[in-house]
Amino acid sequence: MNERDSETLAGICEGIGLSPCDDPADAEVAILNTCAVREKPQEKVYSRLGELRKLGGPHGGPLIVVTGCVAQIDADELRRRGADIVVGPRCYDMLQSALEERLSGCAFIEGGDRPVAECLPAARASKLKAFVNIIYGCDNFCAYCIVPYARGREQSRRPEDIIAEVRDVVTSGCRDVTLLGQNVNSYGHDLPEPVSFAALMRQADAVEGLDRLRFTTSHPKDMTQDLIETMASLPSACEHLHLPIQAGSDAVLEAMGRGYTYAHFRSLIEAAREAMPRMSVTTDVMVGFPGETEEDFEATLRAFEEIRFDQAFMFKYNDRPGTRAATMEPKVSNAEKQRRLLKLVALQNATSRVINVATEGEVFEVLVEEADPKSAGKVRGRTRQNKLMIFPGEESLIGELVNVRAVKGFLWGWTGERV
Numbered sequence: 001m002n003e004r005d006s007e008t009l010a011g012i013c014e015g016i017g018l019s020p021c022d023d024p025a026d027a028e029v030a031i032l033n034t035c036a037v038r039e040k041p042q043e044k045v046y047s048r049l050g051e052l053r054k055l056g057g058p059h060g061g062p063l064i065v066v067t068g069c070v071a072q073i074d075a076d077e078l079r080r081r082g083a084d085i086v087v088g089p090r091c092y093d094m095l096q097s098a099l100e101e102r103l104s105g106c107a108f109i110e111g112g113d114r115p116v117a118e119c120l121p122a123a124r125a126s127k128l129k130a131f132v133n134i135i136y137g138c139d140n141f142c143a144y145c146i147v148p149y150a151r152g153r154e155q156s157r158r159p160e161d162i163i164a165e166v167r168d169v170v171t172s173g174c175r176d177v178t179l180l181g182q183n184v185n186s187y188g189h190d191l192p193e194p195v196s197f198a199a200l201m202r203q204a205d206a207v208e209g210l211d212r213l214r215f216t217t218s219h220p221k222d223m224t225q226d227l228i229e230t231m232a233s234l235p236s237a238c239e240h241l242h243l244p245i246q247a248g249s250d251a252v253l254e255a256m257g258r259g260y261t262y263a264h265f266r267s268l269i270e271a272a273r274e275a276m277p278r279m280s281v282t283t284d285v286m287v288g289f290p291g292e293t294e295e296d297f298e299a300t301l302r303a304f305e306e307i308r309f310d311q312a313f314m315f316k317y318n319d320r321p322g323t324r325a326a327t328m329e330p331k332v333s334n335a336e337k338q339r340r341l342l343k344l345v346a347l348q349n350a351t352s353r354v355i356n357v358a359t360e361g362e363v364f365e366v367l368v369e370e371a372d373p374k375s376a377g378k379v380r381g382r383t384r385q386n387k388l389m390i391f392p393g394e395e396s397l398i399g400e401l402v403n404v405r406a407v408k409g410f411l412w413g414w415t416g417e418r419v
């Protein structure tokens with residue numbers, strides 16, 4: 001979500017004649033686009049802000065703009081520490097005028113639940129792959145999560161605006177589109193004429209020239225059989241499902257307010273794998289949620305052994321002030337969270353490697369994205385399963401879809417040869 005927002009922020013800057021520079025000391029404007037989901041990235045914002053404040057340079061230090069979720073939830077603190085402009089994630093359409101006025105004091109442009117503006121410019125980071133927002137905000141209020149406070153309630157974009165953007169990026173040469181939302185499965189319920197996410201997928205798939213269609217993130221409680229069948233039936237829908245499990249223990253899932261049991265989660269994965277046998281499945285998980293016992297943690301380990309995810313984003317729980325979980329007891333000690341995390345990471349890494357080694361010899365379609373920065377004469381790209389493949393090839397292949405045989409499997413993907 002933040003990567004896509006950064007493209008919008010870059011587009012706004014370009015629109016008023018700003019261009020990127022390498023050294024922050026030369027900058028007229030510095031934008032910190034922030035994430036509040038975990039504690040560490042939020043702390044980094046303040047240390048980076050302090051570093052920028054000390055800069056001199058030709059403009060006497062850049063005008064400092066803070067955007068993103070920290071801007072929404074921590075505006076007073078940012079102002080106190082020297083931010084010049086603070087803009088919440090629903091208000092980027094107002095950034096241009098704030099920048100142009102070159103405010104001398106601090107501007108806090110906060111959005112709450114204000115509708116997100118359409119038609120903001122974007123300087124897209126990739127020509128081949130694009131993120132397209134479909135729904136902003138989240139209504140779920142999982143006990144640990146700051147997102148609903150920072151990004152407001154759910155607001156679906158109109159399907160015609162989404163499809164126009166998909167058509168636009170495909171016309172500009174994009175081959176791989178990811179539909180983006182905190183919870184894409186709840187897309188469309190708030191529109192005057194409700195549209196399901198599966199129906200939106202069908203509309204996007206019909207855009208001529210689109211090779212690959214993905215989405216993130218999906219919520220297990222809202223995932224439907226209709227969506228699984230739709231994915232299996234659409235030529236462009238990629239065989240990759242990112243479904244956050246968060247925990248394998250029903251007691252912890254309930255305390256988190258996730259709205260599903262492990263058995264339900266597992267049945268969704270089984271249905272998806274049955275419908276799409278070459279499907280890769282990835283997940284998000286946290287260890288050390290308040291009250292998580294050793295038995296709860298073992299349930300998460302068991303879930304990972306049973307499901308065998310292709311990859312996982314694994315974190316230690318930490319308190320986000322203002323969330324329900326921040327007040328829950330008992331807390332798990334940091335040392336214990338670290339022990340659990342290392343154990344889970346070791347299990348997952350072994351699984352990822354085994355899955356990739358087991359598929360050596362298979363042929364995958366690869367979208368070639370770039371020359372491999374580590375080895376001359378090789379290029380790399382992603383399979384439809386969103387795994388990395390590195391193989392010998394000319395840079396003229398960049399932008400092409402080619403068939404590549406996986407020769408050697410690693411934790412991160414494969415090295416291969418073109419067939």
Ligand code: SF4
Binds near residue numbers: 140148
């Ligand atoms: S679904 Fe839960 S974890 Fe995901 S953004 Fe919403 S509140 Fe946060």
